[in-house]
Amino acid sequence: MNCVEVKHVTKNFGNTCALDDICLSFEENKIYGLLGRNGAGKSTLLNVITNRIYADQGEVYVNGEPVKDNDKALGQLYLMSEKTYYPEKMKIKDIFKWTKTFYPDFDEEYAANLAERFGLKLTKNVKSLSTGYTSIFKLIIALSVNTPYIFLDEPVLGLDANHRDLFYRILLEKYSENPCTIVISTHLIEEISNLIENIIIIKKSKIIRNESCESLLAGGYTVSGSTALVDSYISGKNVIGIDSLGGLKSAYILGKKEEELPDGLEVSKLDLQKLFVQLTN
Numbered sequence: 038m039n040c041v042e043v044k045h046v047t048k049n050f051g052n053t054c055a056l057d058d059i060c061l062s063f064e065e066n067k068i069y070g071l072l073g074r075n076g077a078g079k080s081t082l083l084n085v086i087t088n089r090i091y092a093d094q095g096e097v098y099v100n101g102e103p104v105k106d107n108d109k110a111l112g113q114l115y116l117m118s119e120k121t122y123y124p125e126k127m128k129i130k131d132i133f134k135w136t137k138t139f140y141p142d143f144d145e146e147y148a149a150n151l152a153e154r155f156g157l158k159l160t161k162n163v164k165s166l167s168t169g170y171t172s173i174f175k176l177i178i179a180l181s182v183n184t185p186y187i188f189l190d191e192p193v194l195g196l197d198a199n200h201r202d203l204f205y206r207i208l209l210e211k212y213s214e215n216p217c218t219i220v221i222s223t224h225l226i227e228e229i230s231n232l233i234e235n236i237i238i239i240k241k242s243k244i245i246r247n248e249s250c251e252s253l254l255a256g257g258y259t260v261s262g263s264t265a266l267v268d269s270y271i272s273g274k275n276v277i278g279i280d281s282l283g284g285l286k287s288a289y290i291l292g293k294k295e296e297e298l299p300d301g302l303e304v305s306k307l308d309l310q311k312l313f314v315q316l317t318n
């Protein structure tokens with residue numbers, strides 16, 4: 038089966054263990070969310086997968102071939118990283134051309150079209166871009182390279198709400214027209230909860246969850262209603278969070294829901310962000 042496999046990868050920086058015996062795989066044509074608190078090891082994992090840094094132990098395979106010093110396997114992967122490696126004085130349009138020399142399937146026309154949709158001028162150079170437009174420029178390249186596996190590390194860093202919304206729409210558009218594997222590492226969990234099918238949570242260098250979003254969220258539920266009703270219902274239950282507004286309350290509960298709930302209470306699915314906070318605290 039075509040996939041990216043991470044097998045027993047460990048990476049230390051001096052006394053800091055950034056990745057501890059990580060095993061996982063990214064299957065073809067799926068969208069993954071890679072979540073974890075600051076310093077959990079997300080960027081290190083993406084850098085090891087794309088061979089930007091070497092693991093101390095373990096291997097990464099693309100469709101069965103090791104990526105280490107293997108241009109063919111590496112050509113299947115693209116990482117949009119937090120760091121910007123492009124020459125500062127180079128114009129965007131020239132970077133697009135340059136990218137095509139490394140990634141022959143890079144679609145210059147599509148990239149120019151995305152630049153127009155985001156309002157990015159192709160004649161600007163990298164140095165003159167704001168934080169948001171630097172992310173946009175890197176995103177456009179990632180969405181246009183057409184590699185089977187795309188890794189996005191903090192893709193919406195500095196993007197305003199309108200541009201984030203546009204990015205999520207474009208991502209889904211692209212995915213439905215031309216499916217590929219997309220791995221998104223982000224702290225904006227709620228915003229991607231409807232995009233991702235699978236979720237990988239990394240905590241202090243270890244994977245603590247790797248499953249479908251659906252199965253993760255099936256581990257609990259949300260009840261909403263009047264404060265008095267909710268308070269009485271949640272007594273003795275495993276409550277991981279509460280939101281109150283006026284006389285209304287929502288409680289996020291782990292565990293299985295009873296068949297019958299008291300009248301006046303509404304049930305909905307668990308909130309991914311609340312669950313993440315609880316799992317990674």
Ligand SMILES: Nc1ncnc2c1ncn2[C@@H]1O[C@H](COP(=O)(O)OP(=O)(O)OP(=O)(O)O)[C@@H](O)[C@H]1O
Nearest residue numbers: 050053054055073074075076077078079080081082
């Ligand atoms: N080049 C490096 N030198 C030393 N320590 C490093 C280096 N890169 C990462 N680390 C350490 O490894 C750990 C994992 O860092 P990493 O950047 O992978 O986390 P992250 O999950 O991406 O965090 P964030 O969400 O804050 O970007 C942290 O403790 C970090 O300080």
